[in-house]
Amino acid sequence: MEVKTDRRIAKTREAIFQAFISLIGEKNFESITINEIADRANVNRGTIYFHYSDKYDLLDKCMEEYLSKMSTVSTATGQDGETVDLLESSLMPIIRYFQEHHAFYLSMLSNQGIPSFRKRMLEIVTASIATHVDMEDQNQGYSKELVTQFMASAFVGVIEWWILSEMSQPPEEISTQLWGLLKRNQVIR
Template identity: 35%
Template sequence: MDRRVVKSRQAIRDAFVALMKEKDFDHITVQDITDRANVSRKTFYLHFLDKYDLLDRVIEDAIREMDEFGQCVCDLDWVPATEQCFQYLADRYDFFGTMLTQAGAPYFRRRYVESCMTSFREEIRKVVGRHPLPEEDAILQFVVHAYVGTVEWWLQQGMPYSPKVMADRVGRMLEAVYAQLPSLRQPVHAGENSPTSLAQLEAGA
């Protein structure tokens, strides 16, 4: 690919992310982006259909790169793997600090959660084998949203602790949770008199 094409595309993406730090996505115009990137509108439309297409591509590229990185550290123990992940985020703080804390990009958070769901599910398979645990979806929701919420907090606070400290705390907790997974093979059986659904609760009211 022509170096000028690559350079202009990167300039557009960099300008877009910079603008996301300043205003909500809905308030960003193509003109804002081209002015910041110092390119023409014609150049913008040679690369992207509109600002929504630009957002989609920025997000998908970031998720793909993050997934590829995750594959590189997935064989490490929990603490060193978690340190690598937090360092990855720290090295790209301008991007993740914007996309994960910016109200204008909720789709990025959803894609990030989906990516983490896949990664943490694969880790469950390593521990308990290919057969799903009872209520595994609830376990995944707990682990993933605890992790993503911690990442968001860390970024919102300006990374108050180093990746090494975060790994020691978060990585050790994840390690402890996963160590307990084999003990969760048996499903929970509610007692006959224990309501287990909203309908049962309402019926008993």
């Protein structure tokens, strides 16, 4: 049986997350204090320590939640209960996800104190691409690991550029262009 989280606890955690994310957008992670997070979230220090052991734990949980959502947004459950990989039809759900959570990804990717975020994001994308890459035809003769790393780095690099450039191109264009590049390089069929 699934245990439900009390709404007050969920609201408090969300307030802490939002305060933390806004502070990361303003200053280097290392200079952020628990007091600043508490003030911004309108809670006391003890409340933060009740939910998180320190700001590093808060950072880890924040990254875990958003990156987990990122990886699940590309799948859905079909009518028969089977998992459907949305990457077989469109990148639009994941591009929309990045658009909806722009503030978080902008803060995490632009903050020099958090290099581990990009690394973890790249690991998730690499795992996904590894399951999709087709090693026949034009990829034949290349190392699957090399092709996977190349395409994952390119995908994360394009998303990072798009987010840091304040989404200078419409999501539909990014989705279409990335889809074409992934298809051309046999990552998707």
